[in-house]
Amino acid sequence: MNIDLLTKCECNCVFCDKQTVKGVESINELKDILEDFNESIIFLGGQEPFNFKDLDLLIAFLKNKAPDSKIIIKSSGCFDYKKLPRVLFEKIEIIELPLYSCSSEIHNKIMGNNQAWELLFAFVDFLKENNLQNKILFHTMVLKDNFKELFAIYDFVLDNLPDQQYFKIIYPLKNISKIEYEKIIVPQDLVIKQLFADFPEDILQNKIELINFQPSKEQIKFRNVL
Ligand code: SF4
Numbered sequence: 203m204n205i206d207l208l209t210k211c212e213c214n215c216v217f218c219d220k221q222t223v224k225g226v227e228s229i230n231e232l233k234d235i236l237e238d239f240n241e242s243i244i245f246l247g248g249q250e251p252f253n254f255k256d257l258d259l260l261i262a263f264l265k266n267k268a269p270d271s272k273i274i275i276k277s278s279g280c281f282d283y284k285k286l287p288r289v290l291f292e293k294i295e296i297i298e299l300p301l302y303s304c305s306s307e308i309h310n311k312i313m314g315n316n317q318a319w320e321l322l323f324a325f326v327d328f329l330k331e332n333n334l335q336n337k338i339l340f341h342t343m344v345l346k347d348n349f350k351e352l353f354a355i356y357d358f359v360l361d362n363l364p365d366q367q368y369f370k371i372i373y374p375l376k377n378i379s380k381i382e383y384e385k386i387i388v389p390q391d392l393v394i395k396q397l398f399a400d401f402p403e404d405i406l407q408n409k410i411e412l413i414n415f416q417p418s419k420e421q422i423k424f425r426n427v428l
Contacts, residue, residue, distance in 0.1 A: 203241040205232065206248035207257075212280045212321075213250075214314030217343070220249055229256035229263070239267050247276035252286060261293050274298060274339075279322030280315055291334055298339045298370070299326070303348045304358045312347055326362070338363055341370035343415070344394060346381055352397055356410070371398075372413045 206225030225248040226232055244264055251257065252275070264271060272295040279299045283291075291297070299322060302312040306319035315321075329335050340359045344352065352371065359369055379390045398406065406412075 203239075203243070204245045204247065205235075205260075207246060207251045207254040209249045209251065209253035209255075211249035211253070211278060212315055213278050213318060215278075216312055216314065216345070223248055225249075229260050232260070236263060236267070239264070241268060241271055243272050243274065245274050245276065250278050250281050251275050252277055252281040252283070258287070258290055261290065265293055272296070278313065278318070279325050280313070280318050281321070281325075283325045283328050288332055291329065291332070291337070294337060296339050297329070297337045298341060301340045301342055301355055301359060302345065304351060304354050308347055312345060335363055336365060338366065339368070339370065340366065341372060341413075343372040344374065344397065349381065349393060349397060353400070356401075356405075368409050368411055370411045370413055372415045374415050 206223050208223070208225040208227050211220060246254075246257075246260075248254075254260070261273060264273060273293065274296040275294050276298045300313070301309065301322070303309040309322075310316045310318045326335075326338065329338060340363070342348065342352065342355050348355065356369055359366060373394050374390065380387045381390050381393045382388075383393055398412065401410065
């Protein structure tokens with residue numbers, strides 16, 4: 203089950219299409235959906251879910267209705283974790299966070315927020331200090347600005363979170379655009395094929411989840427940023 207929560211998002215990612223996301227602004231709008239709720243996995247996404255004003259109520263409700271359910275939050279990492287109680291983070295099984303570069307400048311540029319890196323790692327440090335680091339799942343996305351450092355991003359994540367179970371790489375649909383690679387323009391799908399071929403087979407199979415990011419509405423955005 204996927205619930206999109208419409209909230210204030212402090213970022214402006216180059217690929218984001220948040221204007222078209224349909225979702226809810228309060229828990230009241232979820233009453234009908236939640237009445238017969240009995241799901242084992244719930245994804246909370248949308249914009250910045252940790253800014254959702256009824257998040258504690260929603261999580262308490264979900265856990266009450268289906269105590270064995272797993273909650274996965276897709277966050278930007280750009281929010282003030284100090285405003286939320288520690289116990290809230292304990293109730294979430296996975297906190298998915300973006301890492302688009304090993305460089306704070308590039309990460310911030312992709313996210314359109316010059317505080318993004320600082321906020322992200324303040325939150326990561328908080329989770330580590332509270333022994334909640336095993337809830338973190340980092341993902342990255344293949345973009346023109348970062349495709350050369352996918353390995354480095356993967357290594358960076360492992361250095362920071364040696365116990366991370368797996369790492370997600372989101373890549374755009376085939377043939378969507380072309381990418382400049384050492385001054386040669388190469389079709390995007392060839393670049394992606396090569397990038398993934400360079401990863402050792404055992405890492406690719408056991409540690410990395412590849413996600414093809416393809417909802418049609420996002421394709422136009424990708425054409426512009428790749
Ligand atoms: S974090 Fe980025 S992708 Fe997510 S809603 Fe905000 S601007 Fe869009």
